[in-house]
Amino acid sequence: xSPRLIFTAFWTIVVKEIRRFTRIWVQTLLPPAITMTLYFxxxxxxxxxxxxxxxxxxxxxxxxxxxIMMSVITNSYGNVVSSFFGTKFQRNIEELLVAPVPNxxxxxxxxxxxxxxxxxxxxxxxxLSLFFTNLHISHIWITLSTVILTAIVFSLGGFINxxxxxxxxxxxxxxxxxxxxxxxxxxxxxxISLLPAFWQGVSQLNPILYMVNSFRYGILGVxxxxxxxxxxxxxxxxxxxxxxxxxxxxxxxxxxx
Amino acid sequence: MTPALKIEGLRKTYKNxxxxxxxxxxxxxxxxxxxxxxxxxxxxxxxxxxxxSLVNKSSGEVKVFGYDLDTEKALAKMQLGVVPQEFxxxxxxxxxxxxxxQAGYYGIGRKQALERSETYLKKLGxxxxxNVAARQLSGGMKRRLMIARALVHEPRLLxxxxxxxxxxxELRRSMWQFLREINAxxxxxxxxxxxxxxxxxxxxxxxxxxxxxxxxxxxxxxxxQRLNIETFIFDLAEDVTELPExxxxxxRLTDAHTLEVDVDKQKGLNQVFSGLTExxxxxxxxxxxxxxxxxxxxxxxxxxxxxxxxx
Numbered sequence: 001x002s003p004r005l006i007f008t009a010f011w012t013i014v015v016k017e018i019r020r021f022t023r024i025w026v027q028t029l030l031p032p033a034i035t036m037t038l039y040f041x042x043x044x045x046x047x048x049x050x051x052x053x054x055x056x057x058x059x060x061x062x063x064x065x066x067x068i069m070m071s072v073i074t075n076s077y078g079n080v081v082s083s084f085f086g087t088k089f090q091r092n093i094e095e096l097l098v099a100p101v102p103n104x105x106x107x108x109x110x111x112x113x114x115x116x117x118x119x120x121x122x123x124x125x126x127x128l129s130l131f132f133t134n135l136h137i138s139h140i141w142i143t144l145s146t147v148i149l150t151a152i153v154f155s156l157g158g159f160i161n162x163x164x165x166x167x168x169x170x171x172x173x174x175x176x177x178x179x180x181x182x183x184x185x186x187x188x189x190x191x192i193s194l195l196p197a198f199w200q201g202v203s204q205l206n207p208i209l210y211m212v213n214s215f216r217y218g219i220l221g222v223x224x225x226x227x228x229x230x231x232x233x234x235x236x237x238x239x240x241x242x243x244x245x246x247x248x249x250x251x252x253x254x255x256x257x
Numbered sequence: 258m259t260p261a262l263k264i265e266g267l268r269k270t271y272k273n274x275x276x277x278x279x280x281x282x283x284x285x286x287x288x289x290x291x292x293x294x295x296x297x298x299x300x301x302x303x304x305x306x307x308x309x310s311l312v313n314k315s316s317g318e319v320k321v322f323g324y325d326l327d328t329e330k331a332l333a334k335m336q337l338g339v340v341p342q343e344f345x346x347x348x349x350x351x352x353x354x355x356x357x358x359q360a361g362y363y364g365i366g367r368k369q370a371l372e373r374s375e376t377y378l379k380k381l382g383x384x385x386x387x388n389v390a391a392r393q394l395s396g397g398m399k400r401r402l403m404i405a406r407a408l409v410h411e412p413r414l415l416x417x418x419x420x421x422x423x424x425x426x427e428l429r430r431s432m433w434q435f436l437r438e439i440n441a442x443x444x445x446x447x448x449x450x451x452x453x454x455x456x457x458x459x460x461x462x463x464x465x466x467x468x469x470x471x472x473x474x475x476x477x478x479x480x481x482q483r484l485n486i487e488t489f490i491f492d493l494a495e496d497v498t499e500l501p502e503x504x505x506x507x508x509r510l511t512d513a514h515t516l517e518v519d520v521d522k523q524k525g526l527n528q529v530f531s532g533l534t535e536x537x538x539x540x541x542x543x544x545x546x547x548x549x550x551x552x553x554x555x556x557x558x559x560x561x562x563x564x565x566x567x568x
């Protein structure tokens with residue numbers, strides 16, 4: 001296929017994905033807006049006012065970047081895992097498999113669709129956060145690149161989960177038992193400097209810690225970890241997950257008999 | 258001339274050890290209307306699944322208009338349109354969106370995709386339903402939607418896996434007419450069906466597959482010529498109490514005014530009519546007792562079973 005045909009196929013997948021999550025906006029865009037508003041009210045306003053400062057900022061300001069990142073992570077992942085599994089479940093994955101769409105374009109299309117929802121929800125949550133606190137972005141490019149790369153990482157994760165999933169239960173297990181705990185323990189609500197040295201070390205095994213801190217550095221200018229290292233980790237996750245997702249597509253795992 | 262589809266030594270063994278295809282070879286010429294028949298589990302859908310890139314082959318070679326499915330995958334896929342056996346579209350998408358999206362997968366820009374979707378949805382009587390979610394369509398409409406979707410990139414080879422399953426007679430006839438038209442315009446068609454009348458009516462060439470082997474691959478005419486005896490049913494004008502005698506023919510009375518006659522193709526029907534007329538029996542109408550292809554199909558599949566049993 002020529003580059004123009006490939007781009008048309010890629011853009012078709014992206015538009016289809018965006019059309020899907022905007023068509024069901026009550027399930028995709030509204031819930032994170034409500035949940036994050038509750039986080040801001042309960043953790044930020046009610047409890048946060050008693051906590052005082054964290055990392056040199058009032059608690060609401062400190063958790064806002066983490067909450068934005070949390071919504072980006074869960075929505076990027078959730079979009080691809082549910083959309084690609086639904087495509088498998090309804091067998092309309094066959095529409096793509098019979099067509100001359102290269103596997104990398106299929107992956108890129110779904111990941112871009114997932115990132116689009118993650119970033120869209122991120123913008124909504126950022127706008128909501130401005131009702132509760134002031135956010136001044138310290139490093140715009142670090143902020144944008146972190147949020148985009150993170151959305152890509154979790155879209156890839158959602159894709160791999162969907163390839164292996166055989167039932168709707170299978171697409172709920174990872175978000176519930178892996179993603180949510182890692183997000184909560186990834187420095188969204190606290191600085192890992194508050195933890196004993198051992199648990200600080202354990203926390204550094206959590207990939208979400210690097211993303212949350214990198215994003216927080218972009219907005220507030222403070223981080224628990226080295227930003228260069230954080231970026232290297234995020235890019236490594238993209239390479240590893242992307243390569244594995246391509247391997248699954250090339251072998252037809254879960255989609256070809 | 259390069260065949261529209263060339264299959265050589267195609268084998269498929271599933272992970273559970275089931276050997277669905279045992280080295281089949283098949284050529285379908287450009288412009289043909291070709292039937293691939295076989296009982297359930299014979300390997301029809303596996304064959305078409307491999308050609309459509311939905312099933313991984315174990316070994317063998319598949320070429321679509323000369324393009325190798327292994328080494329020139331994109332070019333091979335561009336030539337192919339596939340109408341699967343089961344509905345496989347997003348039931349929540351609108352009818353026109355499904356067709357336009359499929360065009361996009363083939364690199365067709367949105368403007369052209371919209372034009373083509375209008376053309377094919379109109380041809381298949383779905384234009385009025387273009388803004389309806391696919392789940393709201395009737396079964397027949399869903400089948401036609403899958404045909405429109407398969408044609409939107411204007412493939413040279415159209416594969417239909419039981420396209421008229423569950424479709425009422427009127428709609429089936431109109432779909433046959435539509436398929437004849439696109440075949441006449443140059444699209445090669447490969448069809449699987451359980452309605453042998455459908456294959457007999459539409460197809461010029463035929464392959465019968467059973468237990469992973471091609472047991473017959475010939476043209477429809479010569480296949481049907483192999484049937485030496487046909488059974489005809491005569492509806493009689495008056496009741497008959499005694500079985501008439503016609504030397505050289507086997508006759509049965511199923512009731513007082515219905516006569517079944519086995520006719521050898523070498524003898525023809527003239528002697529039957531003259532013999533009955535001589536005996537004062539008047540025939541009101543006549544019809545074939547059963548589908549001829551069906552008889553042949555059953556005998557070929559039974560032979561294949563016998564051979565397997567003997568081996």
